Amino acid sequence: MVEQGLIRAAQSGDRDALITLLREIEGHVYKTAFYILHNEQDALDASQEALIRVYTKIGSYEEKAQFKTWVQRIVTNICIDKFRKTKPTVSIDEHELVFKDKQNVERDVLSTYLAEDIREAIDQLPEHHRTVIVLRYLQDFSYNEIADCLDLPLNTVKSYLFRARQQLQNRLQEYQKGGVSG
Incomplete structure (x- = not known):
């Protein structure tokens, strides 16, 4: 579970907090991407895209939703877009x-x-x-x-x-x- 203080620090521009936050979620992001896409390279690409999106949009995260839900929505939407473009193997x-x-x-x-x-x-x-x-x-x-x-x-x-x-x-x-x- 990601600590709210870490999220707030990342939103305030603390680069170290943001990097720590991204490291804490990257495994969960990849796991979701892999199980949706069933392809290691596509999952890595989707994970990277999701982490970049979290990085660039952390300021727009509102605490009314759980952080993990917000992140999973990002990665799931990216995977669904990728899945529609490519046939899974x-x-x-x-x-x-x-x-x-x-x-x-x-x-x-x-x-x-x-x-x-x-x-x-x-x-x-x-x-x-x-x-x-x-x-x-x-x-x-x-x-x-x-x-x-x-x-x-x-x-x-x-x-x-x-x-x-x-x-x-x-x-x-x-x-x-x-x-x-x-």
Whole structure:
């Protein structure tokens, strides 16, 4: 959680406070961008653009909204714009294939495939459903924070989440039945 004093100092022109603030949020910004865009380079570009926007617009931030909600709105809007311009691709990072426990290789392989299938299922969701899933389950936002971030009515957020969970459940039914045979 970002300290309000740090935000005020950054708004007052304290360059060190602003840099500290940007460093505190950059991981969250990248995580959101990556899970929406599913591409490391696009996520890095979107993160950089979002951090620059926070840097240039910190003076316009008003404390009536939570700072993290304000930042997430910025990065989400940038990602949605990028997503509309490019078709997303799904990739597996090489580090996901490194096994930490050699005795449980089978479990690790299944876990890797499940994680990939979940990412692919999320990627297949309509843009608005994918965005609320990312904010709710990967960024741990409350329903109200998502509504503020996306400038949507609370009931719309609830509806999007309900439909997105239903779609994910339908796409992942093979795992609910005990795994994929293969």
